[in-house]
Structures are given as C-alpha cells and as structure tokens.
Amino acid sequence: MIRFLFKGLLRDRSRSLLPILVVTAGVTLTVFAFCYVNGILGDMIEFSAKYTSGHVKIMTRAYAENKDQVPNDLALLEVNDLISNLHDDYPKMEFVQRISFGGLLDAPDENGETKKQGVVVGMAADLISENTKEIERLNLDGALRKGRFPEKSNEVLLSDEFATKLEVSPGDKVTLITSTMYGGMSIQNFVIAGTIEFGVQFMDRSGMIADISGIQNAMDMNDACGELLGFLEMANYDDIAALNVETTFNEKYTDPNDEFSPVMTRLKNDSIMAGYFEYMDGAVGILISIFILAMSIVLWNTGLIGGLRRYGEIGVRLAIGEEKGHIYRSMILESIFVGIIGSFLGTIIGLGFSFWVQEVGINIGEIMKNSKMMVPSVFRAHITPTAYYLGFIPGLFSVVLGTMLSGIGIYKRKTASLFKELET
Amino acid sequence: MEQNSLININNLVKRFPVGKGEFTALNGIDLTFETGEFAGLVGPSGSGKTTLLNIIGSLDTPSDGSVNVIGQDIANLNIKKAAVLRRQHMGFIFQTYNLLPVYTVYENIEFPLLLLKMSGSDRKKAVMDALDWVGLTDKIKSRPAQLSGGECQRVAIARAMVKKPELVLADEPTANLDAANSHNILKMMAKLNKELKTTFIFATHDDKVIQYLKRKISLEDGKIVNDENVINKGE
Numbered sequence: 278m279i280r281f282l283f284k285g286l287l288r289d290r291s292r293s294l295l296p297i298l299v300v301t302a303g304v305t306l307t308v309f310a311f312c313y314v315n316g317i318l319g320d321m322i323e324f325s326a327k328y329t330s331g332h333v334k335i336m337t338r339a340y341a342e343n344k345d346q347v348p349n350d351l352a353l354l355e356v357n358d359l360i361s362n363l364h365d366d367y368p369k370m371e372f373v374q375r376i377s378f379g380g381l382l383d384a385p386d387e388n389g390e391t392k393k394q395g396v397v398v399g400m401a402a403d404l405i406s407e408n409t410k411e412i413e414r415l416n417l418d419g420a421l422r423k424g425r426f427p428e429k430s431n432e433v434l435l436s437d438e439f440a441t442k443l444e445v446s447p448g449d450k451v452t453l454i455t456s457t458m459y460g461g462m463s464i465q466n467f468v469i470a471g472t473i474e475f476g477v478q479f480m481d482r483s484g485m486i487a488d489i490s491g492i493q494n495a496m497d498m499n500d501a502c503g504e505l506l507g508f509l510e511m512a513n514y515d516d517i518a519a520l521n522v523e524t525t526f527n528e529k530y531t532d533p534n535d536e537f538s539p540v541m542t543r544l545k546n547d548s549i550m551a552g553y554f555e556y557m558d559g560a561v562g563i564l565i566s567i568f569i570l571a572m573s574i575v576l577w578n579t580g581l582i583g584g585l586r587r588y589g590e591i592g593v594r595l596a597i598g599e600e601k602g603h604i605y606r607s608m609i610l611e612s613i614f615v616g617i618i619g620s621f622l623g624t625i626i627g628l629g630f631s632f633w634v635q636e637v638g639i640n641i642g643e644i645m646k647n648s649k650m651m652v653p654s655v656f657r658a659h660i661t662p663t664a665y666y667l668g669f670i671p672g673l674f675s676v677v678l679g680t681m682l683s684g685i686g687i688y689k690r691k692t693a694s695l696f697k698e699l700e701t
Numbered sequence: 702m703e704q705n706s707l708i709n710i711n712n713l714v715k716r717f718p719v720g721k722g723e724f725t726a727l728n729g730i731d732l733t734f735e736t737g738e739f740a741g742l743v744g745p746s747g748s749g750k751t752t753l754l755n756i757i758g759s760l761d762t763p764s765d766g767s768v769n770v771i772g773q774d775i776a777n778l779n780i781k782k783a784a785v786l787r788r789q790h791m792g793f794i795f796q797t798y799n800l801l802p803v804y805t806v807y808e809n810i811e812f813p814l815l816l817l818k819m820s821g822s823d824r825k826k827a828v829m830d831a832l833d834w835v836g837l838t839d840k841i842k843s844r845p846a847q848l849s850g851g852e853c854q855r856v857a858i859a860r861a862m863v864k865k866p867e868l869v870l871a872d873e874p875t876a877n878l879d880a881a882n883s884h885n886i887l888k889m890m891a892k893l894n895k896e897l898k899t900t901f902i903f904a905t906h907d908d909k910v911i912q913y914l915k916r917k918i919s920l921e922d923g924k925i926v927n928d929e930n931v932i933n934k935g936e
Contacts, residue, residue: 590802596760596795597812597816692761693755
C-alpha cells in the first residue's frame, strides 16, 4: 500500500514537486539564516572576547563588583605567580594580562609645549614579548595603517583618526597623563610606533594600544593587571568548557572573605555578552517559529488546493471502503516523505550558501562606519553541527501541520453525498 | 420477506432536513434482493433511486425501517464497519468512472485488493482475470487519460469486480457513453452477472440500461410504484 501511495506521489508533481520546492526554499532560508545569525553573533562574541572579556576573565572580587568603572586601584597583584599556577591547572588554556585605562594624551610641539590634547581610551596588552599572540588575536595586522608594531615597552599604537587629530605621526612623542593604581598622578612619555584603524568609531575616535609593560610602569602596576583574560583551546567559545573552568577556579582561588582574592567569570556571564547569548537563542527560536508558521500556512493552502484536486480520488477511496482515518494517515505519510526530501534538499542548499558566506564573508564596513559597537566589519556565516539537522524540524513540522489542517476536510466529508459528488 | 436474501429492506423511510422542515426522499420501501439479480431502480430525477442506492451501499443510513445488506443491519453500522462492508462485499461503478488519474489501468484495478491486504501474487492473478473479463489486457500500462470513455468505464467495472463482490452498485453507468459503448458495457456486466453470480443494482433512467435489466423497480416520489421481472437482452 505504501509503495502504491508513493508511486502516486512521485507521478503527481502537484502534490510532490510543488510542496517539496516550498519546503526546500523554506529550509534553505532557515539554515542559511541560522548560520548567518550564528556567524554574526559568534563573530561579535569572539570579537568582544578577544578585546574585553576573554572566554573567561579573572579579576579581584572588588574589581569585578565595579568593573564598569575600570578600577585599576583594585587590580590583581602577583599576576606572574597566578599565571604560572593557571598554566599548571589549565595547561591547554592561554591567559593574558590586560589593563584598560583612560587619561589625557598630550602631543607636544618642537618646543615641548602642548600642541594638541585629547582624551584617550587605552588598552594595554602584551605586544612585544617573543611568543605573544596578542597582535594576531586583536587582529592588528589588518588594522595597521602607518608605521610598525611596538618593539619596546615605551612604544604605542594610536588610532589613525586620533593621530590625525593630534597632528602626530609614527616616530613622534606623546605624553600620557593618567593616575597610578595608588591614586597618584602619572605622566609618561611614549613614542608612536604606528597608527591603526579599528573599524569601530568608538575606538577610532580616541583609541590607544600600548604594551603591557609600558603601562604597568606608567601606572605603577608592576606584576599587576586589571584583568586576566583566559582563552580556551578551541577557536569558538564553548560555554560548557568555560563553566567547568570557572567553577574549578572559583572553588580553588576565590575567598569570600577577601575582596582582593581573584574571581573568574565566564563570557556568558558578562553583562553585555549575556544579552548576545540570549539574543542568539531567541533569534534561532523566532526564526524556526516564523518558518513553521509561514510554511504551515503556505502548505495548508497547497494542501487545500491539492485536496480539491484530489476530491474525486478521495471520494472513490471512501466509496470503495477505505476508512477516513486511513486516508488521513496516508496523506500525513506522504507529507512526511515530502518534508524529509524538502528538508534534505533545503539543508544541502542552505549549507552550500552558508559555506560560501562563511568563506567569503559580507563586508558591512560602510554600513557600520558610524557604529559605536565593537563589531567586526566583515560578517561571516558560521556552520555548526546544529545546522545539519535544524532545518528538518520546521521542514517536517510545517508540511505535516499543513497536511493535518487541510486533511481535516476528509473527516467532514459525508459518504451519503459521494454518488452525487462523483457525478461531475 | 426472505430472511436469507442478500438484501432485505423493510418499511424504509429516509427523511432529509430542509430548512425548518423535512423532505421525505423514501417512504415505506419494502424490497428483497437475491444473490445474482440484475436489477434496476428506475425513475425520474428526485424519485429517490440514488438515495436508496446510497443506503444499500452503506453510504447513508435509514431514518426509519430496517435495511439488512449481506447480514449487516445498515441502521446500526458505524462508519468503520460500513467501510469494512463496502470494502469486503461491494463494488461501485460511477457515472464518470472516477479512475485515479496518476495510476495505470493495472494499478487502478489493483487498488481495492490493496485495501483487502491481499498478497502480491493473488492480487496479480485477480487483476489479470478482471482485465480479461473486460478485454483490456493490452491496456495494462495505460493511464486513464490515454483511454476512451468506454475503456475507462470497463476499467471501472474491472475495479468493481476484481474482488468478486457479492454486490455491485452502479449509478447511471452509461450516462457518459455513446449507444455502442453503452451496449458493450451492459453486455459485459450482464455476462459477469451470469458467470460470477454477482448481484448488480443500477440506479438509472436510461432506456439502454433498462433493456438489459432482469428486474425493474420503478420509483416515484420515494415510493415503489412497480416491481417487475422482465425478459431482456441480457438473457
């Protein structure tokens, strides 16, 4: 019987080809949209992880409570010992020191008098040690516009726009006026090694990147840093692995009675990142729901049209003695077949598109030029294992739901009218 | 009334709601059909012949009276049991053939046997026999769209007869056929009736069909006005 029904399904293109095309198109869109959203949010998360939050972040408990104020007076101390212990505890992870700072940057003229001044938003990272991966991690290679990367602790990178505003070039000296971690005033000269373009207006307006040792020196933070960022072995954030690290670290190192004891938070618990993750989960749910709803309506309609076309066939089947439930179930069986084929094709095509966008990317630099968000300028799709089966959920569900709705008419049909109905 | 007859109808009444009132389509019908009859319900439109055919075919239920078809009380059959009765014991022939367009002649005839869950080899033999009865063994792989009207109706007859039912109900089976095809079809049905002892009941007002009937039951305004055995061309 099943073979008989499938023969009919394959031969009748209006009840196989059309619904399969509809499901294929919908699943293609769903898979591609999922991979694209996944890619965008994943890129944003990774971008933020590399710049600000790491996959995990270690601060003192007091710093963590006021982290929005970047309170360097509550910085971690004896950092080198802590990193050494962390390498023993988590040998596959990498931990890097970061200091966020602010202040005034003074550009002197040839007489040493102030030529221009501007408020600076700075970040210190390890730029000059032999095995550092920070330049690669912060994607500075592609951002360098003039000059070179720092080779000494007193050399810095300035945003290209900020350098233009201060009328300075690589090789020029600038003076950072800020405070030490103990509250004293700090005035330190730096040499501009190069200029960079972050591609993010927020950073381009007044950004500066300095080597960690230079800033530690300037801010009297020897063997101290504001934050220790930890990166998992895998390229993309894995919340389960991060949670495991977070739990074991806090159990071992955090002392609830010592506000200067280190505490670890994982990326998903970061106030901004948590929103991204919620958005990511929500976006996928919304995407699937919209697809199911829209496709169900389309396929319901297709089913109704098909039902009209098959009115005679169903009538004959009822008259011959096939039960209504049997006809209804056979139609659902057909729809499952259509759903599987359509979902399979849609997944293949959707993954194909996604792979292309994953490799090539879409440059949104022009669109985002006024953005204050730290986002990458090229968005890429990201194919995850979920993308391989995600399309089957809405693909199958919508076509079955559409058929179930349209097939209700079978139960409403009165056998007493069959002879009359089948006359035409 | 013969209790062992194929069909026993006793004081059958069928009413349909019309607006706030009721319309009586059949009123006090008493009939008995024996195995092997070749009978016709004859009458003008609205006389109640299709309604009676519906009730005999378990497609509808009586309002009053009793209808017993092949040992089953039609009034007390639920939808499932009615479907089983039709599936196992009845064949239907429609005015417009109603073949399944995407299936071949062979598959159209095979369909009722699939519902009976017959084995593949038994199905094949039964379908080939049915094709032989209606003379369409050379059209096995044709689709309905490739056949003439007469051939389509022969396929419909084969589909109705393939499971060798006790009863075949035919509603205006020649209405869409020309005279030559109508006679061929009727001769074929008369032959099958004779050879297989299948009971045929027609609803018709076509004189060509009436010529072939062995029993003519005339209906008018829902009542039997005449019930007579006749000598006809099929003899």
